Amino acid sequence: MSMTSPPGWYPDPGIPALERWWDGAAWSEHTRPAGAPPRRRGRPALPVAVAGVVLVAAVAVAATFLRPGDDGAGGGTGSPPAPSASASGPVSAPASPPASAPASAPPSDGPADGPAAVADQLNGITLPVLDGWREPEYGTDGAPTVATVADAPCPSATGRRCARGTVSSRTAPASDTTSPQALAEQDIERAAEWAYGEDRLGNRPHGGIRSHRLLAARPAVVAGRTGYLVRWRVVTGAGPGGYVQSLAFPSPAGSEAPVVVRFALDATQDAPPLTTMDEITKGIRPIGGPTGGGVGSTIAP
Template sequence: MTTHMPPGWYPDPECRIHGNTAARERWWDGNQWTTQTRLAASEAGVHPNQFTPMAPSPQMAESVSGTGARSSRPRSLALVAMGVVIGVALTASATLFFDDADGAKKRASSTPRVSDGGEEETPGPRPGLDSPKPEKEILNPTSGVKLPVLDGWKQGTPNEAGGDVIEFGKESPCRDDKQASCVMGHASIHRSQEDRGKTTMTLKSIASRDLGKFAENTYGGSGVTRKVVKRESLDLMGQDAYRTRWQISDRSETLGFLESVAFASPHEDGSILILRMGSDAASEAPSIEFTELILKRIQEVPRTDRGYEGTTI
């Protein structure tokens, strides 16, 4: 008597041959073994009665035990079909794996850390990756020169270039601009818009040009005359320098004296600095000869004003 086996999943006879009866199951279509296999239900954690798989089509069926009709489709095509199915499954699995891994990374990076006290912690920079680059140190050229405070003079507020300033006397309305305040004696350090190695102008030309601006700002340009009373090259703090002095007068009297000295920065950074000095001709004003003391006592000092280049003139 022959027992008829209904279609279903049964222990794979090939595995039984190799002594591993529980590892894999093969589909029996009611007449013959097919090429469709799966992990045994006990291995995959699935109860055999949870679902009934669709029986393979006759074209996919193929006898393994040697009994029953063999499919007319060549075996190579069946194997290719299986390879395509397996390839698609592996691709889908890999895509899900990497997508999930990428999502986990994003979730980890966006999820704030919580300290022991229960407060959220902001992730700090990663050394070598997120660490901010150190800013380039900028030194103000004018801050490296210090003017001496002479007897009767006072330290003034640094000018718009950040340069040192000394003053003599009380502030009073300026001659040309009554809204502005002037003093009877003044000395200050400025930075020229010209730099050594980048300009064709000489120190003499720079000093003369600046003196014109200095005179215009101090006494105005209308109704006054300018007379050159001193021009010379000199050494200032070990650097080349050139000085020009003017006597400023109106039609009736001398108003004062102004002087500009152009010199290379003692810090040898390529910048050209300008020393402006001036005094009124009034009897209570200091003699213009104070400039000689300034030139003798002016000093190079460490530049401490960082992050500011200074306004040029």
């Protein structure tokens, strides 16, 4: 009699430093660092009554999947697939739930299952979650982030996958200037390195940056504030390269430190179009405040 491992996070057979989500029938594309706790960022807590309903529903769903003798969706025994070689990653099923694998929910696959916006509480803004985008389980550097649901193998990193598009916000680093134009011009090189250069582990998933070309440098209105953007086309050592943008503007929260939002889109046909950068810029909103008006609100982004 075969046994089906319940949905959960399990050690990735191909990458020991990661855990991969097992949905009860097959491996998903979602991964996270091994032993990491579930992230909770930018989402308000559920009211007690709603949380109770969600808990009851979760118990009912778990009971449905764990009924003895219940067959899988394909009409078979419900057993995990046998190991096989695949370019998309490991597919061998976990034998049993390890003690280190918490029974947490898998990451959301899109706006329908998650928030319509990701909140950056520190800087007083929200980033819109467009169709085909989501809030990833883990950002690249802990900053509030949205990324495309679709990904692909990284051009120069075996066993790793790279999102087709990523946007994240952060407080501008300490500087002698608070001018949005100067900040965007200073940050664009860091944004390019953040997206297509060396990662925190010293790896170069895209083969490093070979060259860049300026595409745009202009004022932009963000959350009712006048800001400035700089956009580059980046050529990488491996893969298609892409587009990066630094967008700097005063914080709607009234803090002295400005905000910088970094954008990255791959230069491939299946990546979001370049106009997505403008769409996301227009969708950035102040937390709990009006979306229009303010200094420079008549300037087109």
